[in-house]
Amino acid sequence: MASTNHIDLHVSQFKPSSNQKTLAIVLLAIGLITFAIGVMKSPERVWTSYLVAFFYFSCLGLGGLFFCGR
């Protein structure tokens, strides 16, 4: 059985800074605007890049889930 007697343990709650939140929202807004314009102007290009990004982030999300099991 492992012992944790001599280890200093501490967990804090994560609070994103306003800059971090703003960055995420700005990136999301850029994506939405690009998508909205692109679907009308260059649909093949936008759907192709959408497929690449969707598959990329699906992989990251799914990989995270894989490591949540025991």
Next chain:
Amino acid sequence: MVGVCQKTGRSNDLLYSLDFLGGLVLLAGFKNLYTWADPQFLAENPLIAAKAGYLNTSSFIMRLIIFCGGWVLFKWFIIGNSIKQDQTGDANLTHKNVGLSIGFILFFSLSFSLFSIDLIMSLMPGWYSTIFGIYCFSGMFQATFAVLALMIIFLRSQGLVKGYLTEEHQHDVVKFMKGFTVFWAYIAFSQFMLIWYANIPEETEYYIMRSQNGWLGISFGLLIFRFIIPFLALLPRAWKRNNAHVTAVAFLILIMQYVDIYWMVYPNFFDGQVIFGFWEIGIFAGFTGIFLLGLFTFMQKFSLVPLRDPRIAETISHHVTY
């Protein structure tokens, strides 16, 4: 090891629910991507038409919904149990998650392979590789370990998980990252070598397309930046524990994961020309925004560490002895 992955992985995972919505959006542009969805194309290509039993619109949509829905359900129960355990301390929830995890591995192995075939391989419906699902799986795991390494470095640098995540945990995650770097190269070479050796026109077409119109440089770039450089850069023990070094390699792997998917998708469009610009950057930025918002929301709302997990003590005292 499992504990540390669980700690960081469960934060990473909320993204999937948001990403699932992205899958539904993809269905709207489905006709722009898949030639086999066009009846006229099928009429002109009897060999592709022979695959219509699998490659047809309704079964594609059904499979996408079943796969993504199944992953969301597993996420809901596995992460839900972990969060519930944070509040109740009920050790039985760990045993429940063991059963769920066994089910998930079985579901995942089949569903992810078919997901890769449906979304990526079927862009070129005449081509097939029996190792394609594993190729995508190896790249996915290499990238996932890169994200885990980055999250460990970030959480440690902020002092948010003192004692729960140490240099020892980081070292092990980076070893896995290196291991999957080799695994990716092994699978990529296996796919290439078998197709090259058999020299069947329906199969070689895939690599021929990726050896002309500027794609050859990207093909070699994958070999160099996705395998050779990360492999050499992660060999020395001390470098696996150097935050700046690991961060740089992890970002390189994440960039190359994008390049790899781009390399699988784009040669099928735009007359096989290399094309990259505002649209690709903008769409990727949007997904990154969703990713970060999901991550921040989860990390802000729930504990970064499953504190009442009965196995938490084992993960804290982890030491790398070599």
